[in-house]
Amino acid sequence: GDSVTQMEGPVTLSEEAFLTINCTYTATGYPSLFWYVQYPGEGLQLLLKATKADDKGSNKGFEATYRKETTSFHLEKGSVQVSDSAVYFCALFPGSNYQLIWGAGTKLIIKP
Amino acid sequence: DARVTQTPRHKVTEMGQEVTMRCQPILGHNTVFWYRQTMMQGLELLAYFRNRAPLDDSGMPKDRFSAEMPDATLATLKIQPSEPRDSAVYFCASGLTDTQYFGPGTRLTVL
Numbered sequence: 001g002d003s004v005t006q007m008e009g010p011v012t013l014s015e016e017a018f019l020t021i022n023c024t025y026t027a028t029g030y031p032s033l034f035w036y037v038q039y040p041g042e043g044l045q046l047l048l049k050a051t052k053a054d055d056k057g058s059n060k061g062f063e064a065t066y067r068k069e070t071t072s073f074h075l076e077k078g079s080v081q082v083s084d085s086a087v088y089f090c091a092l093f094p095g096s097n098y099q100l101i102w103g104a105g106t107k108l109i110i111k112p
Numbered sequence: 113d114a115r116v117t118q119t120p121r122h123k124v125t126e127m128g129q130e131v132t133m134r135c136q137p138i139l140g141h142n143t144v145f146w147y148r149q150t151m152m153q154g155l156e157l158l159a160y161f162r163n164r165a166p167l168d169d170s171g172m173p174k175d176r177f178s179a180e181m182p183d184a185t186l187a188t189l190k191i192q193p194s195e196p197r198d199s200a201v202y203f204c205a206s207g208l209t210d211t212q213y214f215g216p217g218t219r220l221t222v223l
Contacts (some may be wrong), residue, residue, distance in 0.1 A: 032210045043203055043214035089155070093210040098143050098162060100212055102155055
């Protein structure tokens, strides 16, 4: 079945460091891919999405490129801030039953 | 700025009591999801509706949980009787196509 695998956390970085959170997926067909972010005490928020191969989603300095050849959708940011500390979820929409398939989430801690 | 709303935001109750959580999806969204989040299990899908019809509730403990959509502007999740292991944050999300929009959650504590 369809699945999403994220790198385990927590990921701890210093402010202004480069961020990569790995996400790989298994799916039949051509799913849409998502990154959601959850700040402490809040619900999940859509961060970015991509709907087809080679598309790049971007928002708030974060980027992710839909790579069909490597079945990956890695999240990157060039210079992280303390305010980016949160849990990041990768997800895919296979399209068959309206559900999102979720990764386990990666906790990101940014130290000043 | 349309948002999913959930009430109550926090609920503390005693074991055996009935708990009802409510969700108002974004106007025009026709798919509504209920999730539960805990440290141990992570994010779990409990049930979801499309055009108010239940599509899948296989993630819910059937004997004590029930989910309904009395109308397009209200979804409810009920636990009766509640147990300490039900303590979690319960999220409602709504959507139209592939993207889901989450509410702020109801933090439930069962003593």
